[in-house]
Amino acid sequence: MEINNSVLVMSHMDDELLFSSSILDQVKTIIIVFTECDDQELSKKRFNFKKKYPFSNCIFLDIRQGEEVGNFFFLLFGKETNYGISFRNKKRYKSNYLLIKNYIKKLINEYNIIFTHNPWGEYGNHEHIQIYRIMRELALENNLKLFVNNYCSYSASWLMYINQYQFKKNIFIVKQINQTKFEEIKDQFIKSGCWTYCDSYKPPMIEIFYQIDLEIENNYKKISRPKSLETSKISINLINSIIFKKSNFIIFPKFFKYTFFKIRKFFTK
Numbered sequence: 001m002e003i004n005n006s007v008l009v010m011s012h013m014d015d016e017l018l019f020s021s022s023i024l025d026q027v028k029t030i031i032i033v034f035t036e037c038d039d040q041e042l043s044k045k046r047f048n049f050k051k052k053y054p055f056s057n058c059i060f061l062d063i064r065q066g067e068e069v070g071n072f073f074f075l076l077f078g079k080e081t082n083y084g085i086s087f088r089n090k091k092r093y094k095s096n097y098l099l100i101k102n103y104i105k106k107l108i109n110e111y112n113i114i115f116t117h118n119p120w121g122e123y124g125n126h127e128h129i130q131i132y133r134i135m136r137e138l139a140l141e142n143n144l145k146l147f148v149n150n151y152c153s154y155s156a157s158w159l160m161y162i163n164q165y166q167f168k169k170n171i172f173i174v175k176q177i178n179q180t181k182f183e184e185i186k187d188q189f190i191k192s193g194c195w196t197y198c199d200s201y202k203p204p205m206i207e208i209f210y211q212i213d214l215e216i217e218n219n220y221k222k223i224s225r226p227k228s229l230e231t232s233k234i235s236i237n238l239i240n241s242i243i244f245k246k247s248n249f250i251i252f253p254k255f256f257k258y259t260f261f262k263i264r265k266f267f268t269k
Contacts, residue, residue, distance in 0.1 A: 001173055006113035007031060009104065009135055011127045012065075013046050014189050014196055016055075019122055019149045020115060021182050022175035022207045027115060030058040031107065033100055033131060037065040045193040052192075054185050061103050066093025069126055080159075084130030085121075093126065101134045105141075114139050115209060118148035119166060120159035123239055129159075133218075140214045147173060147209040152236045164233045166218065171211040177203050204237045 008027045010016045012034050016024060024030065035050070036043045050060055067089050079086045083097035108114065116135040121128030132148065139146035152160045182203050189195035 003113055003115075003173070004028060005111055006115060007108055007111045008115045009033070009131060011117065011125070011131045012196070013049065013194050015117070015128070017182065017185055017189065018197060019117070019151050020207065020209075021185075021203060022177045023115060023209075024055060025181075026175075028057065028111065029107075030055055031061065031104065032058060033061050033063055033104075034065045034127065035060055035062045038068055042193070049189075049192040049194045052188075054188055059107065061100070063096065063100060063103070064092070066090065066096050066127060066130075080129075082133070084133055085126050087126065093130070097130060097134065100131070101138065104134065105138055108138060108142065108144065111144065113145045113147065115147050115149075118151070118160075118210075119163035120152065120156040122149070122151045122156065123153035124156035124159060136212060136214070136218060139212070146212040146214060148212060150208040150210065150234060150236050151239050152232075153239050160232065160236070166212050166216055167234065168211040168213040173209040175207050175209070177205060177207060179203065198240075207237065208235055210234060 003023065003026055006023075006027045007029045008016060008020055008023065009031045010020065010033070013032055016030055016032065035046045069087055083094050087093075114135050117125075117128040117132045119129065119132050121132065136146060138144070179202075186195065186201070190199055
């Protein structure tokens, strides 16, 4: 499938490299939604890095990020919504939905394929989930094809399992990651202070992009947890969400992980 007339829409600077590096030199345009955040130091570094950003085909919307979640427990108690996922103190996050949608809908008319975050936000990031919902709605309204990446962490596995129904069967794109190019660009992010993942991270060999079936109703209110979660219906690139250095999560100690997932299993039976 030709993807030269496509657009990649990502939430934050470095998401494009982490989750879609294999197609960065193939898409027509890259759109980064957020630049400013509550971390003033990171915001300043992002604005400075824009001046020497390694891809000339990028559009920065410079929207301010929503509120920080604080921890992973919104994945336990949060509910999927029209604007993303529910958590406490979400006023700016909620209002960003229409703001972002109105910005992007003016930019995507010339494309026939959209690449973006997956329904579970890779590692459960609330803004990744929000961007997915916006792009799904715009793809449906504009009759565009929508593809999402195959990254997932254990913390977001429940959301992944219950959202697999949205994928079209046997329609996916496999792309090989240029390891040398990845390291070169990652090094630029690290030196600029805009890299939010582990410095020693090595990407997988390939990325798989699955097409979303837009004819299936995205009825999150009626989604129920499957009785058995032994296996995924898709191939995934597993990532460790505990080693993010800077993100919208306060990373909790590893010894809490076991307790956290036991609690989640109890409440999501």
